[in-house]
Amino acid sequence: xxxxxxxxxxLREEILEEITQEVEAIKxxxxxxxxxxxxxVGEDPASISYVTLKIKTAHRVGFHEIQDxxxxxxxxxxxxxxxxxxxxxxxxxxxxxxxxxxxxINDQKIINAIDPDKDVDGLHPVNAGRLMIGGDAVxxxxxxxxxxxxxxxxxxxxxxxxxxxxxxxxxLVGKPIANxxxxxxxxxxxxxxxxHTRTKNMADHCKRADIxxxxxxxxxLVKTEWIKPGACVIDVGVNRVGEKISEKTGxxxxxxxxxxxxxxxxxxxxxxxxxxGGVGPMTITMLMKNTLNSLKFKLGI
Ligand code: GUN
Numbered sequence: 001x002x003x004x005x006x007x008x009x010x011l012r013e014e015i016l017e018e019i020t021q022e023v024e025a026i027k028x029x030x031x032x033x034x035x036x037x038x039x040x041v042g043e044d045p046a047s048i049s050y051v052t053l054k055i056k057t058a059h060r061v062g063f064h065e066i067q068d069x070x071x072x073x074x075x076x077x078x079x080x081x082x083x084x085x086x087x088x089x090x091x092x093x094x095x096x097x098x099x100x101x102x103x104x105i106n107d108q109k110i111i112n113a114i115d116p117d118k119d120v121d122g123l124h125p126v127n128a129g130r131l132m133i134g135g136d137a138v139x140x141x142x143x144x145x146x147x148x149x150x151x152x153x154x155x156x157x158x159x160x161x162x163x164x165x166x167x168x169x170x171x172l173v174g175k176p177i178a179n180x181x182x183x184x185x186x187x188x189x190x191x192x193x194x195x196h197t198r199t200k201n202m203a204d205h206c207k208r209a210d211i212x213x214x215x216x217x218x219x220x221l222v223k224t225e226w227i228k229p230g231a232c233v234i235d236v237g238v239n240r241v242g243e244k245i246s247e248k249t250g251x252x253x254x255x256x257x258x259x260x261x262x263x264x265x266x267x268x269x270x271x272x273x274x275x276x277g278g279v280g281p282m283t284i285t286m287l288m289k290n291t292l293n294s295l296k297f298k299l300g301i
Contacts, residue, residue, distance in 0.1 A: 002266055002267060003233075003265075003266040003267075003268075003269040003270055003271050003272040004155070004270065004271040004272075005266070005271075005272060005273075005274060006151055006155050006232075006234075006271055006272065006273045006278065007274075007277060007278075008151070008273065008277055008278045008279060008280055008281035008282050009277060009281050011150065011151060011154055011281075011282065011285070012281040012282065012284075012285045014154070015150070015285050015288075015289065016057070016060065016061055016285060016288065019061045019288050019289060019292055020060070020061045020062055022292060023061055023062040023063065023292065024062060026295065026296075026299070026301070027062070030299055030301075032295065032299075033062055033063055033064050033295075034063045034064070034093045034094065034291045034292050034294065034295040035063060035064040035065070035066075035089075035091045035092040035093050035094070035291075035295075036054075036055075036058045036063050036064070036065050036066070036092070036093070036094040036096065036120070036287075036288075036291045037065070037066040037067075037068055037086050037089075037092050037094070037095055037096070038051045038054050038055055038065075038066070038067050038068065038096045038098060039068045039070065039079075039082065039083075039086075039095070039096065039097045039098065040067065040068070040069045040070065040098045041070045041071075041072065041074055041079065041097075041098070041101055041102060041105070042070075042071070042072035042102055043072065044100075047098045047100075050098060050284075051067065051098050052067075053284060054096065054284055054287060055067045057284050057285075057287075057288055058288065058291070061288055061292075063288070063291060064091055064092075066092070068082070070082070072102050073102075074102075074105075075104065075105075076104060076105045076106065076109065076110075079097075079101075079105060079110055080109075080110070080113050083095065083097070083110065083113045083114055084113070086118070087113075087114070087115040087118060092118065093118060093120070093291055093294035093295045093298065094118055094120035094287075094290065094291035094294050095114050095115070095118045095119065095120070096120060096121050096287065097110055097111070097114070097121075111123045111124055112124065112125065116139075117139070117294065117297070117298075118294060119140055120140055120143075120287055120290035120291045120294055121140070121142065121143060121287070121290075122140040122141050122142035122143065122146075122176070122290065123142060123171075123172075127139060127140045127141075127142075128142075128171070128176070131176055131179050131180065132179055134179070134183040134184065134185065135183070135184075135185070139293070139294075139297065140290045140293070140294070141176065141180060141286075141290075142172060142173075142176050143282075143283045143284070143286040143287045143290065144172060144173050144177075144215075144236065144279065144282070144283045144286075145173055145176040145177035145179075145180050146180070146286040146289070146290070147279060147282025147283055147285060147286045148173075148177050148180075148213060148234055148236070148279060148282070149177070149180050149181065149187055149188070150282060150285075150286065151234065151273065151278075151279070151282060152187070152211065152232065152234070153187040155232070155271055157211060157232045157271065159181060159187055159188055159189060159190045159211070160189045160190070161189065161190070161191065162190045162191070162210040162211055163190070163191050163193070163208050163209050163210045163211070164178075164181050164190040164191065164192045164193070164209065164210070164211045164212075164213065165192075165193045165194075165195060165205050165206055165208065165209035165211075165212050165213070166178050166181075166192065166193070166194045166195070166213045166215070167195050167196075167202070167206065167212070167213065167214040167215065167216050167221070167222060167259070168196065168214065168215035168216040168217070168236075169194055169196040170215060173215035173236055174194060174196070174215050175194070177213055177215070178192045178194045181211075190211070193205055193208075193209075202226075203223070203225075203226045206222060206226035206227070207226055207227075207228055208228065209227075209228060209231055210228070210231055210232065211231065211232045211234070212226075212227060212228075212231055212232070212233050212234070213234045213236065214233070214234070214235050214236060214237060214258070214259040214260055215236035215237065215259070216237065216259050217237055217238075217239065217259065218237070218239070218259055219237065219239040219241055219257045219258070219259065220257070220259070220260070220261050221237075221259045221260075222259055222260045222265075223261075224260075224261055224264040224265050224267075224268055227260075227265055227268045227269055229268055229269075229270075230269070230270035231268075231269050231270060232269065232270060232271045232272070233260055233265055233269045233271070233272040233273070234272075234273050234278070234279060235258035235259055235260045235262070235272070235273050235274075235275050235278060235279070236258075236259070236279050237257070237258040237259030237260070237275060238256055238258070238275060238276075238280060239256065239257045239258070239259070240254040240255070240256060241255050241256070241257045242254075242255040243255060256275055256276050257275060258273075258274075258275030258278070260272075262274055262275065
């Protein structure tokens, strides 16, 4: 049996099209569009490429977008003042500060300064708390976990009463996706187990999973023998294992591998996300959705 491949780019296109149409409708009815600012500090190449793609995508779906680049030497106070400026800016519904930040700046202090109602990254403690409470309290689920849930739902994978095993307990992925899938809600209602580096018998837990979500950042951590035949496997790992020359552009690009061995896992799983081309494209897509929702909350629609 070969698994159904869950394609991130295909779902991205579907969701971005829905967002574009909603933006046009809101513009026609209310005369406003969602506004997103991305704040990039320094010149880390990976951060530049992420932020560029975020802004390009925001432009594509019809948002008002600002890319605010700041030098590596910016002080914590200067960055806090900049965030305050965007907190007060009526045209801005979403503020994203690209992480990591330089050493002189405390990441959490900066995240805490963002207005929780503009924290479209879902990283502010208020939004982490809202996610924990669930239901109507949730405003901005963090983007990668929200994207994972969307992939599961749109692929028709049943979650009701399903055994979900999440590998990895990070604040960015593991903890929030566990919270999302155990909510009393459609596309959730699962029995969730979260396993991590100190878990005994990680293999035994994984073997029970109807839905196995792996976000450990360790290439090939999950062995193919640990996958229950027919399970849905969501691989969140993005591990740079080398470099190659791109056939398309002739440029040197990273060779990426997930936390699961895709080639053998796809012969056992019922459905699976590849790396690249799986969860990755969903993160930016959900950032757009959160920014659109931020404007909708403000307008009360
Ligand atoms: N750096 C890597 N991933 C992320 C993310 O999801 N949000 C932000 N703000 N920075 C990141």
